[in-house]
Amino acid sequence: MAKDPLAERRRFLRRGLGAAAGLALGGCDMLSERESVTGAFEGVERLTMAAQRALLGRDALAREFTEAEISKAFRANGSINPPDAGYRALAREGFAGWRLAVDGLVERPLALSLAELRGMPARTQITRHDCVEGWSCIGKWKGVPLAMLLERARLRPQARYVVFHCADVMDEKEGAPYYESIDLVDAFHPQTILAYEMNGRPLPVEYGAPARMRVERQLGYKMAKYVMRIEAVESFAALGEGKGGYWEDRGYEWYAGI
Amino acid sequence: MSRDATAGIPIHRHSAVVRVTHWINVVCLALLLMSGLQIFNAHPALYWGEISHFESPFTVGEFPGWLTVPSYQSLATGRHWHFLFAWIFVINGAVYLAASLLGGHLWRDLFPTREQLRYIGRSIAEHVRLRFPKGEEARRYNVLQKLAYLAVVLVLLPVMLLAGLAMSPAIDAAFPWLVPLFGGRQSARTIHFILANLLVLFFLAHVATVILSGLWNNLRSMITGRYVLEPEDDRGERPTG
Known part of the structure; x- marks a missing residue:
């Protein structure tokens, strides 16, 4: 029987979703300390600052x-x-x-x-x-x-x-x-x-x-x-x-x- | 060769954009909720108006650690997760809305037709009896489904975002009309909290109807796009057993 590419894709997606859910629910404590994650947090802070400063200008009260x-x-x-x-x-x-x-x-x-x-x-x-x-x-x-x-x-x-x-x-x-x-x-x-x-x-x-x-x-x-x-x-x-x-x-x- | 009437007709239900943004949104909303509860726990009291009237708060207790991100008390870390996923949520939502407006998903699939609206009473009666459209009628969303999705996509989530932004002192300086729209910063915080609860209710109803109207068929259609129209049931009853 030929391999069903759809079944293959389904399996991959199921695994991906499972991993995402696992990360979300179990791994956040651990991840919070990881350097890659704290790096992402810092990137987000810079992004927020750049966006807010662009919207604000210097003198908006x-x-x-x-x-x-x-x-x-x-x-x-x-x-x-x-x-x-x-x-x-x-x-x-x-x-x-x-x-x-x-x-x-x-x-x-x-x-x-x-x-x-x-x-x-x-x-x-x-x-x-x-x-x-x-x-x-x-x-x-x-x-x-x-x-x-x-x-x-x-x-x-x-x-x-x-x-x-x-x-x-x-x-x-x-x-x-x-x-x-x-x-x-x-x-x-x-x-x-x-x-x-x-x-x-x-x-x-x-x-x-x-x-x-x-x-x-x-x-x-x-x-x-x-x-x-x-x-x-x-x-x-x-x-x-x-x-x-x-x-x-x-x-x-x-x-x-x- | 004609198709066996009992086998069902496969259709392509969800576009790739809808599928991908849907699942990214699931992850975002889960993390936004859990980190949001962490932030809430830093000052577990709600107020109405511009400021906090500490003598008369609304309190709902604190949320347990298994519901928060991170699970230990840390406002700083909760905020980091919240803003990280807030940005992903905003970008993801913008992609979804842009694609839905340009591609016609919004008009084609989400706005109820005149005829659907006319028979909304019948649709409610069917939902109450947990009977869901089958056959040709299942090619499109039913009217309650459409209205629920529209409410979430065009009202609940955008207002949620605005109420969140209204809590930012910098955004308030940039857009002075935003906070008065909510009746004050503390009102905006309370509305943000109430909307989070409404989104949880939507989630529960959504998952319940997904399960009751054919878990695997629905789930597969949101993953691969493939949905099978089940044959219509002439006897007007759900098959049992």
Whole structure:
């Protein structure tokens, strides 16, 4: 009897489908660690970023809301009371001794007090904060556009990213304070501000006093709280584990536009 | 030589594009569902409106590990799987829609005829009795089948995608009309969740009717394209035994 090519094809397809189902249901845990799969994840992140940036352009603004829409109870997330002794000493004095460093690849490093920061031109915006976990809150933020700080410090041409070094130690075993980074598109976005006021009052400790980032077109974990130092760099390979941020080093995407 | 009336008439039912995109879609939706449940578990509460009113959430509990990808709790890994298959789903869906529009599949095979719509009551009655069209009538989809597929292909899946995109702060900045369409970001998240449930219901009904109306014949037609028209049953009853 002649071999039936259709039967052959059927067998092949059945085997293929079986394998696909097996992969889907049993193998995802194992595959999640594989280099080829994590490589695919990184490719997808780049694809998402390229697609979103193409749709967004540089200056498309996140939606701004009215006073009436502000959350009655804004959830405080991540660190809400940094235990670090240096930070606590600063907090006791109302951050009078706090100095924001702006350095790295800049012509003119800055060290700004809270009063000096408050003296600079400010932007106020009522925006929605979207946490990677899925919840959202609306708050009113006032602060200095990051672009203004970077222009004052004069970025060197090699600078490609801006790194935020924070005061909050996330994991007491590891002792690493929070760190984050964004690229220059987001750094110079008009709504990217270093906020020192929330809902019309000085930024409370649980929300990142004395100053925290707002990066309105990305998820909450990009918006570092308790910012101590802003560093311009060419690459963040030497920062933490090299993925560009505290949560990025724990598996999350560096580009958090979705 | 005339064909034996009881042997059935083989026809070519599904195009290669329909078959391939169908099975890619099966894999995508399975992984999107399971990684979606993982993401849901990171904050297992739903809200209505723009923001989360933490004092009054809708809760449905958490999903067990055997239903999630990965099986252990990891929002980061769940998101990676979700976006990987979201992209495959979008590309696959675009290929299907483009081919269906250009090739006429949508008009020819999925839109019910006037006459089919007129007799929709009869089709419902037959479905309730688990009797499915045979013979010549099985050359095309029946009216309920057509409406169900159209609803999934043109409504459920596209709205699912839009509700998912509405949760992206970057997409919201690019398309400010998108979130208000859903009544707020948290509403979009809740709708995304409800639509996932509707898709699971569709899946269950789809698999049940595939089994009841001839598992192997249907399955083969979606794999090789070959479908056999079963002879019509004059007595008006299903053969038993």
